[in-house]
Amino acid sequence: MNMNPLIGTGLGYALPTETKIEILMALSLTAIALLALLPCIIYVDAKKRGHGLTCRDAIRFQISLLKSATIDLTRLFLLVIVTILPLIAIGMSTEMSMISAVIIEALLSGQVLRPLPAGVNILIIISFLSLLASVVLSHFYFLDKYGAIYKLMPMSFIRNDIKELFSKHTDIVIALTAGFSMYALVIVGIFVTLAEAPLPLPTGIASVVLAFLLVEVLYNKRYDNALKLIERITKEKLRTEK
16 A cells, blocks of 8 residues: 655654645634634633623723734844845855856856856846845945844843843844844855855855855944844833933
């Protein structure tokens, strides 16, 4: 009997598509039912505690809670997007430029016959321009001013003042962890590419981008700017006015 490998069940066989759909529907209905019952639970609990809370008040409280949670999650998501977008742009443009550099090296060494197709020439130009644009724009509009934001999460384990600021904001720490993880992944990715790049031009590109990212973040001391950016996006007050 031919059986497909198990995907996520651990039982040795694959679940039929119909079964998967039924499981998803059951989980969705359960979540909806719990959400619908939440006002009743709040109402019953309030009555037990002797509070004069009506069922309508409980529904209003639930709507307010859901609205607040949605807004908070949206702001955290925006914080993650703001921190990872410059890194994604630099990482992708660096990879494209290194591929273009390999093609140029092959042309110079005679390994590839000229002329190249017009589309390849255009892609090579676009790759170098995109790398230049991503580096320049990231420097002037984000990294130079807010580059220290990638250090806040690891620094919270070292500096007590930063740890105290985030002690009541675990959600913000999680969002910052995403940005720091992306920064670390880009750095490691460029390191690996640099180690595997045998040609001078790709190696030079990787070295320059790597040095740029390390200098922009590791030597950036503008923690106040980073904290202001977090407060502006999340609308959370991290520091008390002096």
